[in-house]
Amino acid sequence: MARDSEATLDAMDRTLAGVKPVSARRQLVNLGDRVFYIIAKSLALLVIVLALLLVADLFRGASEAIRQFGLKFLVGTTWDPVTRQFSTLPTVIGTLVKGFIALLLAVPVSIGSAIFITFYTPRWLRPVISYPIELLAGIPSIIFGMWGLFAMVPVVRVIQIWLKAHFGWFFLFDGPAVYGVGVLSGSIILFIMITPIITAISKEILLTVPREQIEGMLALGSTKWEAIWKVALPYARIGLFGAVALGLGRAIGETMAVTMVGGNSFDLIHSLFDPVHSMASQIASEFSEATYSLYVSSLIYVGLVLFGITILISLLAQFLIWKTSKGKLALLD
Amino acid sequence: MKLKNMKAAVLLTALSAASGQALAGCPTKGVKELTGTGATFPYPLYSKMFSEYDKTCGVKVNYQSIGSGGGIRQLQEQTVDFGASDGVMDEKQKAQAKGGAVLHIPTVAGAEAIVFNVAGIKRGQLKLTPEVLAEIYLKKISNWNDPKIKALNPGVKFPDLTIAVVHRSDGSGTTFIFTNYLSKVSSEWKDKVGFATSVNWPGDVGGKGNEGVANSVKQIPGAIGYVELAYAQQNKMDWAQLQNKAKKFLDPTLEGASAAADIANLPDDMEIVITDSSNPAAYPISGFTWLLIYENETDPAKADAVAQLASWMITDGQKFAAPLDYAPLKGVAQKKAMALVKKIKANGALVMK
Numbered sequence: 096m097a098r099d100s101e102a103t104l105d106a107m108d109r110t111l112a113g114v115k116p117v118s119a120r121r122q123l124v125n126l127g128d129r130v131f132y133i134i135a136k137s138l139a140l141l142v143i144v145l146a147l148l149l150v151a152d153l154f155r156g157a158s159e160a161i162r163q164f165g166l167k168f169l170v171g172t173t174w175d176p177v178t179r180q181f182s183t184l185p186t187v188i189g190t191l192v193k194g195f196i197a198l199l200l201a202v203p204v205s206i207g208s209a210i211f212i213t214f215y216t217p218r219w220l221r222p223v224i225s226y227p228i229e230l231l232a233g234i235p236s237i238i239f240g241m242w243g244l245f246a247m248v249p250v251v252r253v254i255q256i257w258l259k260a261h262f263g264w265f266f267l268f269d270g271p272a273v274y275g276v277g278v279l280s281g282s283i284i285l286f287i288m289i290t291p292i293i294t295a296i297s298k299e300i301l302l303t304v305p306r307e308q309i310e311g312m313l314a315l316g317s318t319k320w321e322a323i324w325k326v327a328l329p330y331a332r333i334g335l336f337g338a339v340a341l342g343l344g345r346a347i348g349e350t351m352a353v354t355m356v357g358g359n360s361f362d363l364i365h366s367l368f369d370p371v372h373s374m375a376s377q378i379a380s381e382f383s384e385a386t387y388s389l390y391v392s393s394l395i396y397v398g399l400v401l402f403g404i405t406i407l408i409s410l411l412a413q414f415l416i417w418k419t420s421k422g423k424l425a426l427l428d
Numbered sequence: 429m430k431l432k433n434m435k436a437a438v439l440l441t442a443l444s445a446a447s448g449q450a451l452a453g454c455p456t457k458g459v460k461e462l463t464g465t466g467a468t469f470p471y472p473l474y475s476k477m478f479s480e481y482d483k484t485c486g487v488k489v490n491y492q493s494i495g496s497g498g499g500i501r502q503l504q505e506q507t508v509d510f511g512a513s514d515g516v517m518d519e520k521q522k523a524q525a526k527g528g529a530v531l532h533i534p535t536v537a538g539a540e541a542i543v544f545n546v547a548g549i550k551r552g553q554l555k556l557t558p559e560v561l562a563e564i565y566l567k568k569i570s571n572w573n574d575p576k577i578k579a580l581n582p583g584v585k586f587p588d589l590t591i592a593v594v595h596r597s598d599g600s601g602t603t604f605i606f607t608n609y610l611s612k613v614s615s616e617w618k619d620k621v622g623f624a625t626s627v628n629w630p631g632d633v634g635g636k637g638n639e640g641v642a643n644s645v646k647q648i649p650g651a652i653g654y655v656e657l658a659y660a661q662q663n664k665m666d667w668a669q670l671q672n673k674a675k676k677f678l679d680p681t682l683e684g685a686s687a688a689a690d691i692a693n694l695p696d697d698m699e700i701v702i703t704d705s706s707n708p709a710a711y712p713i714s715g716f717t718w719l720l721i722y723e724n725e726t727d728p729a730k731a732d733a734v735a736q737l738a739s740w741m742i743t744d745g746q747k748f749a750a751p752l753d754y755a756p757l758k759g760v761a762q763k764k765a766m767a768l769v770k771k772i773k774a775n776g777a778l779v780m781k
Contacts, residue, residue: 176624244643381599
């Protein structure tokens with residue numbers, strides 16, 4: 096790898112040298128440039144290499160389970176350490192459903208509060224409102240988990256029982272409402288956890304929208320709402336997508352808090368009230384007591400699948416950004 | 429006065445250490461540090477024991493409670509001086525141990541309480557037989573007013589309430605002991621579910637750790653679950669009396685757990701899960717926790733230190749067990765544990781006389 100960058104550098108130098116003779120002074124400048132270039136490039140490469148090593152190691156660790164179960168691991172519904180049968184569909188679904196419900200709740204709230212802080216709050220008041228939000232983003236997840244288990248779940252239970260009593264005919268509410276722990280509790284705790292992050296990033300992004308554009312829009316006679324909806328949000332959309340994707344990433348990978356309120360069952364969910372495991376919490380919960388190698392390997396396989404899902408989501412976000420940007424460009428043409 | 433005594437004791441310890449005179453149960457070959465990893469269940473006790481051991485012998489024991497599975501793996505790889513586990517290593521795991529034969533030395537026993545949440549029924553007022561408990565966990569008995577439960581508890585009024593079955597969602601020795609017990613008392617459980625640190629539960633809710641199970645049971649009306657005795661006691665939870673092998677209904681107690689371990693036909697290797705014990709005074713959901721030590725060590729000094737530590741833990745160290753809600757070893761169990769410690773060798777030569 097090092098040799099690789101050297102080679103590229105040499106090639107670059109040769110090209111440069113070919114263009115014009117280099118003075119002594121210029122060479123000195125080039126030395127600094129070269130050092131900086133090498134450092135920056137190695138750091139960038141280091142990140143890529145680390146990611147590749149991680150994937151390679153996940154594959155290595157999961158190889159026994161991959162040989163044993165293949166792709167059936169993804170569609171099977173049994174997780175049984177006694178009979179040594181492992182598959183992960185219920186937890187994948189549980190993870191995704193909880194993540195997306197959390198996102199559904201978090202996006203309007205976060206972007207709404209980011210808009211409020213950016214466009215409706217006087218400058219001196221901004222830190223007063225945004226500081227607590229950023230503080231929330233820094234709270235360790237075990238704290239959310241404890242709070243969720245002791246304070247939130249009892250309330251959710253009451254709501255679930257009410258929902259089941261009145262809307263039990265609807266499949267989403269036709270589940271074991273009395274448990275309290277389950278998909279709904281897991282989603283709500285994730286919603287609370289990702290909202291501060293999405294809000295904090297969205298706020299920073301909305302602050303980068305040029306004031307002139309909004310003022311121009313206002314000068315043209317638009318309302319403030321129109322200026323925000325038609326200028327600020329489209330301008331900031333890529334960043335906002337990024338903020339949302341980050342939030343979803345955290346929701347999918349969140350471990351401790353969901354473990355405490357998710358109910359952690361390995362069965363397929365049929366309603367919002369069913370208890371279900373998340374992939375990350377499953378790995379964390381079982382790893383320390385996984386007593387034989389196929390068991391450990393299957394947990395690592397779950398990790399690999401989780402990694403794959405994270406990448407897929409990030410690609411999807413990229414695709415959406417690309418698609419919306421393209422749409423806008425077409426419109427301008 | 430008290431302070432003076434303590435100072436004198438410290439001085440005495442220092443003196444005897446300085447003069448090279450070994451205290452009973454202390455390493456004799458200059459080892460000052462030992463490392464171990466494994467089970468979380470005995471961690472509160474071990475950290476107390478090891479801090480006391482440091483005071484008496486000046487030997488620091490670093491213990492990381494990463495779980496029994498992790499303890500076994502690290503022992504296999506010989507990265508620690510001893511492992512600790514709530515379960516017995518199986519043949520495959522033993523085969524992968526790089527240092528040869530592994531001794532299972534029990535240190536204490538523990539009991540698990542069946543806790544429940546039914547309005548109007550208090551601690552000890554509910555009686556359960558192994559059969560009924562198994563059927564509840566198999567989801568075959570699903571309501572508290574089931575005739576089978578009523579028949580066991582004449583005079584107790586049961587509401588029409590669905591039973592919510594709560595179990596541990598994290599892999600744990602607690603689950604191992606509980607499912608091992610159910611497998612012994614119910615052939616259907618054995619066939620359908622089996623026993624391990626984590627199993628494919630027929631239902632319903634999984635809670636993380638003792639606190640997760642305890643809290644779900646406390647919150648969900650109609651819930652039933654299993655937690656370590658200490659946890660049930662400290663949280664003043666309502667528990668059931670469970671029928672043991674001698675057909676006696678017993679509250680979970682330390683005495684019941686000690687009794688479960690005190691049976692004449694204990695195997696010499698002590699690799700036995702003492703659930704459903706035949707002792708008439710035994711509480712049936714009890715289990716050992718073990719130290720895992722290689723029978724033949726390569727470093728004589730380390731071998732001596734590990735053996736001394738183990739022997740101290742099963743003799744002098746036992747007095748710290750009961751205050752922390754662990755059941756101390758008694759009678760035959762303690763004798764057989766000591767006999768195992770004496771089997772520790774360094775390059776083939778016994779280290780303890």
